[in-house]
Amino acid sequence: MKKLLTTSALALSLAAGAASAEGKLVIYHWFEYIPQELLDKFAAEHDVEVVMDTYDSNEALLAALKAGAIGTYDVAVPGDYMVQIMAGEGLLDTIAEGELANKGNIQPQWADPAFDPGRTHSIPYQWGSTSFMVNRDVWQGDINTTDILFNPPAELSGKINMLDSQGEVLAMAALHMGIPQCSTDREQLKALNAMLQEAKTHWASFNSDTAKEVLVSGDAAVGQIYDGFGAKARAEGANVEYAFPTQGYVVWMDNVVLLKDAPNRENALKFMDFLLEPENIAAVSNYARYVAGVEGVAPYLDPELATQPESNPPAEAGPGVFIAVCDQATQEVYDQIWTNLKK
Amino acid sequence: MAGGAASGGGPRADTYAADRTWLLLPAWVTLSILVLAPVAMMLVYSFLTKEFRGGVIWEFSLAAYDQFFFDRGLFGDEPPRIEWTYILIFWRSIWQAGAATLLSLLIGLPTAYYIATRPARQRAVWLFLITIPYWVNLLIRTVSMKFLLRDQGPLNDALLGLGVIDAPLSIVNTNLAVQLGLFYSYLPFMVLPIYAAVERYNFALSEAAADLYATRWVILRRILLPNVRPGIIAGCVLVFVPSLGSFLAPDLLGGARNFMIGSLIEEQFKGNAGNWPFGAAASMILLTLVLILLLAFARAQSRESR
Known part of the structure; x- marks a missing residue:
């Protein structure tokens, strides 16, 4: 609901402010993920008309591009595994060596990620984790275990909201069971299917759009959520705490990619360079409460971000893992398990 | 209002008979572009081979319909059995929609009767009042419904305050919430046609019977x-x-724990599954069901008028 309002408001304000711009830049982005002032700043600095459409999941982005939207947009912001999938589908353009002046600003740990070796298609946008939050008024016990989601204590049963997203739910379930994400072992897959059927009896709802609202309102006592979104829920006054399970949690990185057949390729590259400047990408972090992948952002960051509990896993936290990309035969089994879960 | 067209000496029904083709042209063009073409596309896609992660390969395949009706186990290599999953999802949607319709009828019929039997000036006011909530976007009305029904919401507060219940009723995330949401979303569509019918009813017939x-x-x-x-x-x-x-009410009020027809189809195009032919096949099956239903109604209707 909010995203619809934001999108139309953006479209209006952007269209109004760009009467005599030199060129254009068409962005396809997540909802509520970039401050308006930053878009205005880019538009003013480069005399470019900026237009933005939004989507609400990596899969929705892929579906729209494959259904014919490719060639309409210059840049998009897919998550780690989706960069790999989109590259495999031939939806990304290659950034030649030297085309990005600020490419050297990328932090070494993100300069050559497995999902985009050599950063030939993408630059880092923001990264963070997906875990869950627990309402501390309802449950005072240990929360750093995936049992809270999949085998909860009686106090929390029936008060759990899951993300309505196959990738995040099934990756967390794999961590809970200690099995690989793209398992081909039949016994493991059957056990996963059975475990989820049992866990579902404890879940109240599947919702991604209102993942934050249900925690703030108290409708859910446990909610699967992204770290920055969770920080916002806490800031809005809910007595909720973000969990870092000892079994592990999901890590993600969103990346700005250069799309194939971008109508304004030059401006797209300018925008990527713009987002590699520490001051600019820090503005995104301050807004979205996630972490940038660029050197030298620290002086521009809201000091609270550095100590934000959602971004600082305790020493005993399990490993953070990216969502894996499975081959077709394996993915079909996982699709079947997801359908079984929601039938 | 009543009988306005029948009285007076306006144009006869066949005044424009010679121009019929031209008059129908805009409607036909609109229908072909916006209805027939998409449905034809859907029909074709439902018989194509799926491409991994969305899209189609232009090869004939019955796989989508096979998936709908036959269960071959988690790994797709067991002997086929009847697949109940999707039939169950369809049945759930039909049941929810049916309950919402019944609820609308129970509330809508007396409401429409009441409005139609007011003096003419008052009727306009009542009809106006019925439509006011519908100036607000459906999404916002559905979210408001959720706020109203939630455990700490006004409904539960009122019932607790009046001493009717001891503990809050958990309505959100149940089938009842979905039915209430659908009922509220579509109530005027029940009231207005019934109102029009009651308004035309000749009350002298009731008097004669009495x-x-x-x-x-x-x-x-x-x-x-x-x-x-x-x-x-x-x-x-x-x-x-x-x-x-509909998938708004089931998602927001029902918690999306279970697929409805709408969300099942959406998942095939926007979700992880990315199975376009299956989404198209499920849409075609839904379309067929609705068509059969409408034809049955139309037949009942025409039998009535004979």
């Missing part, structure tokens, strides 16, 4: 209801059909 010692129950059942039946049928169709494909 003069002949018919009880009020008999008048209702044998005189009034048969006369306003077309309005009731139209209202039921107008509420049932959009309820069947």
Whole structure:
């Protein structure tokens, strides 16, 4: 609901402010993920008309591009595994060596990620984790275990909201069971299917759009959520705490990619360079409460971000893992398990 | 309002008979582009081979319909059995839509009757009041419904305050919440056609029946209801059909724990599954069901008028 309002408001304000711009830049982005002032700043600095459409999941982005939207947009912001999938589908353009002046600003740990070796298609946008939050008024016990989601204590049963997203739910379930994400072992897959059927009896709802609202309102006592979104829920006054399970949690990185057949390729590259400047990408972090992948952002960051509990896993936290990309035969089994879960 | 077209000496029904083709052209063009072409596309896609992660390969395949009707186990290599998953999802949607329709009828019929029997000036005001909530976007109304029904919401607060209940009723994330949401979303579609039918009803018939010692129950059942039946049928169709494909109310009020037809189809295009032919096949099956239903109504309707 909010995203619809934001999108139309953006479209209006952007269209109004760009009467005599030199060129254009068409962005396809997540909802509520970039401050308006930053878009205005880019538009003013480069005399470019900026237009933005939004989507609400990596899969929705892929579906729209494959259904014919490719060639309409210059840049998009897919998550780690989706960069790999989109590259495999031939939806990304290659950034030649030297085309990005600020490419050297990328932090070494993100300069050559497995999902985009050599950063030939993408630059880092923001990264963070997906875990869950627990309402501390309802449950005072240990929360750093995936049992809270999949085998909860009686106090929390029936008060759990899951993300309505196959990738995040099934990756967390794999961590809970200690099995690989793209398992081909039949016994493991059957056990996963059975475990989820049992866990579902404890879940109240599947919702991604209102993942934050249900925690703030108290409708859910446990909610699967992204770290920055969770920080916002806490800031809005809910007595909720973000969990870092000892079994592990999901890590993600969103990346700005250069799309194939971008109508304004030059401006797209300018925008990527713009987002590699520490001051600019820090503005995104301050807004979205996630972490940038660029050197030298620290002086521009809201000091609270550095100590934000959602971004600082305790020493005993399990490993953070990216969502894996499975081959077709394996993915079909996982699709079947997801359908079984929601039938 | 009533009978305005029948009285007076306006144009006869066949005044424009010679120009019929031209007059129909805009409607035909619009229908072909916006309805027939997409449905034809859907039909073709449902018989194509799926491409991994969305899209189609242009090769004929019955896989989508096979997936709908036959279960081959988690790994797809067991002997086929009847697949109940999707039939269950369809049945759930039909049941929810049916309950919402019944609820709308129970509330909508007396409401429409009440409005239609007010003096003419008051009727306009009542109709106006009925439509006011519908100036607000459906999404916002559905979210408001959730706020109203939630555990700490006004409904529970009121019931607790009045001492009717001891503990809050958990309505959100249940089937009842979905039915209430659908009922509220589509109620005017029930009230307005019935109102139009009752307004045209000649109340002299009721009076004549009463003069002949018919009880009020008999008048209702044998005189009034048969006369306003077309309005009731139209209202039921107008509420049932959009309820069947709706996914806003099930997602927001029902918690999306279980697929409805609408969300199942959406998942095939926007979700992880990315199985376009299956989404198209499920849409075609839904379309067929709705068509059969509408034809049945139309037949009942025409039998009535004969």
